Amino acid sequence: MNSPAGNLSFTRRLIGHYLVFALAGLLACISIVMVLALRGELLDLAGMAVVVPLVVTIAGAFALQRIAHVNSKIEEQLQRISVGVASQAGALVRLPDAAPVSHGWNTLVQRVQDELALAALDAKLGTFAGTLQQQRWEQTVNSVPDGIIACDRGGTVTHANQSARQILNIGGEAKLVGRNLVDVLEQRFPSLAGPALEDLREGAGILSREIRQGEETAAGVWRVLRTPLLGETHSVGGSVWVLRDVTQQKLADDMRQQFVTAATHELRTPLANIAAYAETLTSLHNIDAEKQKGFYNIIRGEAIRLGRFVDDLLNVTRMEAGGLSLVRSEVEVERLVGEITEKVAPQSQQKQLRFETKLPPKLPKVRADKDKLAAAIVNLLGNAIKYTPEGGWVKLKVEADAAHLRFVVEDSGIGIAADELPKLCQKFFRSRDSRVQELTVSGLGLAFTQEVARLHGGALSVSSELNKGSQFTLSLPLA
Amino acid sequence: MKPAPRRILVAEDNAILLSVLHLNLEDAGYAVTVARNGREALEYLSRDTFDLLITDYQMPDVSGGDLLRAVRETLHNRELPIILCSGKGLELDFAHLRERWQLARVFFKPFSVREVLACMRQLLNPTVAPAAAPALASG
Numbered sequence: 184m185n186s187p188a189g190n191l192s193f194t195r196r197l198i199g200h201y202l203v204f205a206l207a208g209l210l211a212c213i214s215i216v217m218v219l220a221l222r223g224e225l226l227d228l229a230g231m232a233v234v235v236p237l238v239v240t241i242a243g244a245f246a247l248q249r250i251a252h253v254n255s256k257i258e259e260q261l262q263r264i265s266v267g268v269a270s271q272a273g274a275l276v277r278l279p280d281a282a283p284v285s286h287g288w289n290t291l292v293q294r295v296q297d298e299l300a301l302a303a304l305d306a307k308l309g310t311f312a313g314t315l316q317q318q319r320w321e322q323t324v325n326s327v328p329d330g331i332i333a334c335d336r337g338g339t340v341t342h343a344n345q346s347a348r349q350i351l352n353i354g355g356e357a358k359l360v361g362r363n364l365v366d367v368l369e370q371r372f373p374s375l376a377g378p379a380l381e382d383l384r385e386g387a388g389i390l391s392r393e394i395r396q397g398e399e400t401a402a403g404v405w406r407v408l409r410t411p412l413l414g415e416t417h418s419v420g421g422s423v424w425v426l427r428d429v430t431q432q433k434l435a436d437d438m439r440q441q442f443v444t445a446a447t448h449e450l451r452t453p454l455a456n457i458a459a460y461a462e463t464l465t466s467l468h469n470i471d472a473e474k475q476k477g478f479y480n481i482i483r484g485e486a487i488r489l490g491r492f493v494d495d496l497l498n499v500t501r502m503e504a505g506g507l508s509l510v511r512s513e514v515e516v517e518r519l520v521g522e523i524t525e526k527v528a529p530q531s532q533q534k535q536l537r538f539e540t541k542l543p544p545k546l547p548k549v550r551a552d553k554d555k556l557a558a559a560i561v562n563l564l565g566n567a568i569k570y571t572p573e574g575g576w577v578k579l580k581v582e583a584d585a586a587h588l589r590f591v592v593e594d595s596g597i598g599i600a601a602d603e604l605p606k607l608c609q610k611f612f613r614s615r616d617s618r619v620q621e622l623t624v625s626g627l628g629l630a631f632t633q634e635v636a637r638l639h640g641g642a643l644s645v646s647s648e649l650n651k652g653s654q655f656t657l658s659l660p661l662a
Numbered sequence: 663m664k665p666a667p668r669r670i671l672v673a674e675d676n677a678i679l680l681s682v683l684h685l686n687l688e689d690a691g692y693a694v695t696v697a698r699n700g701r702e703a704l705e706y707l708s709r710d711t712f713d714l715l716i717t718d719y720q721m722p723d724v725s726g727g728d729l730l731r732a733v734r735e736t737l738h739n740r741e742l743p744i745i746l747c748s749g750k751g752l753e754l755d756f757a758h759l760r761e762r763w764q765l766a767r768v769f770f771k772p773f774s775v776r777e778v779l780a781c782m783r784q785l786l787n788p789t790v791a792p793a794a795a796p797a798l799a800s801g
Contacts, residue, residue, distance in 0.1 A: 444750070448720070448749050448750060451749040451770075452676055452679075452749055452771065454772040455679055455749065455771035455772040455773065456678045456679050456772075457772070458772035458773070458774070459679055459682045459683065459686075459772070459773075459775050460678075460682055462774060462775050462776060463685065463686055463775060466686075466776060467685070467686065467689055469689070478682075481678055
């Protein structure tokens with residue numbers, strides 16, 4: 184109801200009606216007085232008859248307004264609410280009167296104002312929380328080492344995280360957003376071409392591709408994964424791409440492959456010998472008894488070689504898995520050297536080598552894993568004997584200073600070429616020296632020895648001169 | 663008159679295996695020359711003629727692969743039948759190697775000496791080839 188009358192306050196309408204009736208009464212009164220006056224009656228009182236009711240009426244109107252003042256204010260504000268202005272807290276005003284109605288109204292206004300203030304605070308907090316959540320999400324996506332990129336249906340980049348920009352060698356997100364991702368990939372990875380590139384360009388379905396930076400694995404290998412970006416109605420709204428650096432994983436795979444290849448070769452050689460000799464023993468009938476015995480010995484020797492290789496392999500596998508652990512105890516070095524000497528003596532006698540041990544008069548005790556340390560030194564001595572021609576010498580020296588205990592294995596053997604020294608402790612390393620090609624080597628012994636030294640907190644060092652001899656030093660800390 | 667024995671060159675760096683191959687081949691009536699590596703084998707090949715070459719793949723100095731290339735490309739010997747005995751597994755593309763160097767046969771270690779001998783007989787005397795390949799034998 185928006186009629187003009189409807190917009191006037193209740194009090195005004197009340198006063199208005201009061202005035203209409205009052206004026207009507209007044210007019211009636213005046214008319215009567217006038218009639219009486221015309222007849223010559225009450226002439227002196229005629230003026231008074233007009234003025235007095237008029238004054239009374241006006242005074243009544245004022246009094247009425249004073250009474251209705253509070254209601255009027257309330258009504259005004261309620262009307263403002265009805266036209267929607269009061270949605271702001273300031274639109275409702277407290278009334279100064281002490282009247283109970285004013286008090287009630289003021290309480291109501293306070294409540295409404297409190298509610299509105301709370302709602303405003305809530306809205307502000309909501310916006311802040313939303314921003315925080317957004318920031319948190321961005322931080323999360325930017326902390327992922329994988330490159331994450333979102334593209335629209337046309338393959339144009341809409342979002343990209345920091346890793347993606349790093350992988351693609353692009354500075355800011357701005358430089359990547361808006362570009363066609365497959366074009367960027369093509370530019371970044373020159374090896375990406377032909378059908379592999381077309382596959383990436385076509386469609387938005389799940390796709391996984393490996394991209395190599397160059398021929399060598401170490402140059403870099405990336406795995407690119409594309410998945411459809413699903414919209415609210417599960418319709419495809421573009422694609423999400425993940426770029427993962429798998430170089431280390433690929434290198435580990437290559438190493439494993441090389442390990443398997445080398446191990447297979449190491450297994451095949453003695454197996455080929457065993458098979459050939461066993462077959463010869465069964466198929467050739469004119470072999471004399473002495474030769475037969477030699478053949479059986481070869482088979483036995485090759486079987487032992489296989490067994491030793493399997494042992495080495497197991498040690499290295501344990502070592503790789505971090506499973507090679509030490510059981511330390513107090514080791515008496517003199518006794519340890521005695522036991523080691525007993526183990527290698529037959530081998531050195533067989534090759535008619537001079538084997539010497541040299542120990543200082545007083546040796547400190549060392550906390551070490553006796554078995555593994557012995558195996559490591561036997562390994563070094565075994566190598567020295569193996570690579571020293573008949574008539575030469577092999578020495579085991581023990582040296583000690585305040586901080587270290589050193590086992591030095593020296594020989595007058597064939598030595599190691601300078602370029603091969605750094606590769607010596609690699610698994611399955613085999614020298615190119617033609618003099619050692621027929622020797623039985625697993626290529627695992629030095630890798631094991633080095634690991635034993637490392638586990639003890641020590642180190643293995645090598646010095647060698649071709650055709651003069653080699654010196655291996657296993658050093659252990661005494662502390 | 664008894665025909666002269668067929669001349670076989672065996673290149674193998676594994677001395678133990680080389681010695682038993684030598685014994686078996688001589689027992690089968692072949693004239694055997696042994697080489698301890700690819701370089702030695704190449705020297706023999708450039709000096710003498712052989713009816714068949716048996717070679718290892720992985721050898722020091724001149725490897726089996728280098729030897730194959732030298733025989734076919736440097737010495738231009740395209741007729742010499744070659745048997746490859748390898749200690750390597752499937753990591754080498756043997757189908758490709760066979761085609762490229764026209765290898766008669768590839769054996770993987772451990773192999774059967776008897777099978778190698780049977781293969782040699784077939785290569786050197788196509789007339790006694792097994793019934794499975796008569797067309798080849800008559801052609």
